[in-house]
Amino acid sequence: MKQIPAIYDNVERWTFGYTEEETKHLLELITLGVKTATCTLYEADNLPEAGDAFIIIGADSEPACSVEVTHVKVTTFLKVDEEHARAEGEGDLSLAYWQNQTRAFFEEFNMFSYDMPLVCIQFKLLEVFDN
Template structure:
C-alpha cells in the first residue's frame, strides 16, 4: 500500500480519533464513503494547535502508525455549538444512526479530551474523499 504523504508532500496531516481502534473505525468509514464530515473542539485549533480547516484544502488522514491512508478535500467549515449540531451533520459523520447516538459518543470523546459542555464551540467540517492509499 502506498503512503499518500509521498504523493502529496505539501498536504497537512492529521489522525482521526484518540485511539488505534477509533482511528481504524473512522478511516474505514471514510474509505467506504459513509463518513463525509468531522468535528473538533475549537479549543484544539487555538494557540498553535491543529491547523484550522479551510475550504479547498487537501489533508491526509493518517493511520495510527502515521501512514497516509486517505486524501480528503474540505468542502465546508462551520462553527457551531455542540448543542446546535443537527441530525444532518451528525449523520454525515457516519459513526451513528441518530443524533442522540452522535451526542452520546461525542460527549464521551470530548470529556476524555479536555472537557465537554453543551455550549462548547465546535469546528464542523464537511469533506470529500479525493484519493486513497489502497487504490
C-alpha cells in the first residue's frame, strides 16, 4: 500500500474511468495537466467547494495523486460550455465530444435528461504519489 502524506488521511477519494485502461488514461491526463475538470450529478448534500482536496485513485486501486478544487458551478447538461468541455481534457476537447460521451454515460444508468443538474468541477494537481 502506498504511503501518502498525513494531510490526506481524511480526504475523500475519487475514481475516474470504469476500466483499468480508461482509469490509467484519465490519470495520465490529470498528471500531464490536460484534464483539469470533471462533472458529476448534482447532490445537495455532497457539493464540493473551492479549496477542497481529493485523492485520485489509480487503476491499481491505490492513491495516485491529489487535486484541489478551484471552481464549482452547478448547471444543466445543455448549459455546459466549450470551456468546461475543453478542461475535461478528453477526446478532441470539443463540446460535441463532451456532450456525446456524457450523455452516453448517464443514459447507461437511465439518468440522462437535458435539464439534469450537473456539478462542473475545476481542479488543479497538487501532488503525485510515488510507488
